[in-house]
Amino acid sequence: MILTALGLMSGTSLDGVDLALIETDGRQIRTLGPSGYRPYSAAERSLLREALVDAVQIERREARPGRLREAEHAVTVAHAEAIAAFLAQNRLKPEDIDIIGFHGQTVLHRPERRLTVQIGDAGALAKAVHIPVMHDFRAADVDFGGQGAPFVPVYHRALAQSLSREGPIAVVNIGGVSNITYIDGDDVLIACDTGPGNALLDDFMHRTTGQAFDQDGRVAGQGAPDEAWIASALALPFFALPPPKSLDRNDFAALKLGDVKPANGAATLTAFTAAAIARIVPLLPKPPASWIVCGGGARNHTMMRMLRERLAPASVESADALGWSADAIEAQAFGFLAVRGMKGLPLSYPATTGVPFPMTGGVIARP
Ligand SMILES: Nc1ncnc2c1ncn2[C@@H]1O[C@H](COP(=O)(O)OP(=O)(O)OP(=O)(O)O)[C@@H](O)[C@H]1O
Ligand SMILES: CC(=O)N[C@H]1[C@@H]2OC[C@@H](O2)[C@@H](O)[C@@H]1O[C@H](C)C(=O)O
Numbered sequence: 167m168i169l170t171a172l173g174l175m176s177g178t179s180l181d182g183v184d185l186a187l188i189e190t191d192g193r194q195i196r197t198l199g200p201s202g203y204r205p206y207s208a209a210e211r212s213l214l215r216e217a218l219v220d221a222v223q224i225e226r227r228e229a230r231p232g233r234l235r236e237a238e239h240a241v242t243v244a245h246a247e248a249i250a251a252f253l254a255q256n257r258l259k260p261e262d263i264d265i266i267g268f269h270g271q272t273v274l275h276r277p278e279r280r281l282t283v284q285i286g287d288a289g290a291l292a293k294a295v296h297i298p299v300m301h302d303f304r305a306a307d308v309d310f311g312g313q314g315a316p317f318v319p320v321y322h323r324a325l326a327q328s329l330s331r332e333g334p335i336a337v338v339n340i341g342g343v344s345n346i347t348y349i350d351g352d353d354v355l356i357a358c359d360t361g362p363g364n365a366l367l368d369d370f371m372h373r374t375t376g377q378a379f380d381q382d383g384r385v386a387g388q389g390a391p392d393e394a395w396i397a398s399a400l401a402l403p404f405f406a407l408p409p410p411k412s413l414d415r416n417d418f419a420a421l422k423l424g425d426v427k428p429a430n431g432a433a434t435l436t437a438f439t440a441a442a443i444a445r446i447v448p449l450l451p452k453p454p455a456s457w458i459v460c461g462g463g464a465r466n467h468t469m470m471r472m473l474r475e476r477l478a479p480a481s482v483e484s485a486d487a488l489g490w491s492a493d494a495i496e497a498q499a500f501g502f503l504a505v506r507g508m509k510g511l512p513l514s515y516p517a518t519t520g521v522p523f524p525m526t527g528g529v530i531a532r533p
Contacts, residue, residue, distance in 0.1 A: 168190065168191050169508070170188075170199075171265045171504045172266045173187075173188060173267040173497040173498055173502065174245055174268050174500060175500055176241060176269060176271045178341055178342025178365060179368060184202075184493060184496060185497050186198070186202075186501060187256070188501040188502055190324075190501070190502050191505070192508070198491070198494075201491060201498070202251070203493070204244060204247060206244060213237050213240055214240075217233055218274075220232025227281060227282070237271075238285040241270065241285055242286050242290050242294075245291055249291075260295060264298075265501075265505065266291070266501075267303075267500035267502075267503055267528075268288055268299045268300065268500070269496075270284030270285055272284050272415070277308050277312070282308050282315070284303075286301065291531070292532055297533065298532050299530070300503075300507050300530050300531075301531060302527070303503055304317065304527070306527040307513070312410075312514055313519040314519060315519065316339070316347070316358070316412065316518065316519070317500075317514060318339060319355055319515075320514075321502045322349065323355055329488065332481075333454075334350040334450075334451075334453075334455060334456075335350075335456045336348050336456070338458070338459050338473075340364060340460075340469065341363045341364065341463070343362065343413045343415055344359065344361055344363040344443055345359045345360060348451075354451070356410075356450065358411045358412065358518075359411060361404070361413070361438075361439065361445070362438060362439050363439060364379060366439075367386075367435040367436060367439070371385070374431065375428050383466035383467045384468075385429050385432040386466075386469075388429040389429030389430040389433030389434070390433055391436070392423075393437075395438075396434065400442065402418075404417070410516075440469060440475075444476035453480065456480065457480055458485055460490065461492060461495075461496070464485060464486065464492040465492070503528065508528075510526050513526055513527045513528070
């Protein structure tokens, strides 16, 4: 049965809420509907940044120390507002949507402690918008010893079914953190986080220039990467580990660039993200022939140039160039995952998150 799902993603970049409508039976995509975006205000963003700091103290996933309770309320309200605006813009009624896939905001990710925390009150959201809400996608996976991330690979596989590109295909998402899905025919699906995405670069830009991010990669495009710094950062043990593996947004926050000009610092951090993605190639069964880049990093021209240089001779295209939506893809994925969860289909596999067997997941909150 085909269901209509509204997927919602608030990613590790802390930029805002992405929304996307999808019609699917959980296996194939029938229609990709409209998408939307509700940016966080500067005040919401700084509250979330504080919440990430307070979250480090969390020992049990229900705990909300420091400003986390307030941040959770802000996340829930922002999502409710985003849904109300989306429904109005697209002339939709709550009964037109079967299920909402609500990822929430990750504030702490420590799979080795069987802990991954996404804030956002699904019960309150379901009541506010009068639509059932599926949430807590990652919890069952980490309970069974999985990495709890990445979860978009099953959706990347569904998208890639109708793609004519030479395989193996790699889909890379450059969000706050970067992750890869490796697809080789119908039977091979491997995934992991590869390293930093935009978070280190965004934090550096924020600190040194006051800008939220390096628009189109212009600042990095004027600088020179410090290859020695990149080589020493890539010597961290994480990069030598084979998939599956995952990261917390702030796992590399301790890496310091020293006193550098914004252009050189931005170039170094952009090249670090590209080099960390290229570093996964020898840990895959075969080098991917075709790379597809999604997430906000696909809009960074310097990042795309550096990826092409480091992944040659493979082809590197942005998801938008294929007619996929680089921005909406994760929101679509959580709509798709909500339908899979409703049907009891697997969300994660031994080769995507390290769970012992294919696992379904998600919990439904009703209005
Ligand atoms: N035009 C642009 N030029 C350069 N960078 C951009 C541009 N647009 C977006 N970005 C980068 O993309 C980031 C947002 O990416 P995205 O929305 O994919 O992340 P996310 O969904 O929050 O993260 P994650 O996938 O880790 O959960 C911004 O913080 C910024 O660094
Ligand atoms: C714990 C968590 O929220 N992880 C995010 C983060 O952002 C990118 C990368 O790290 C990925 O592993 C994941 O998001 C995507 C949507 C995923 O689960 O596939």
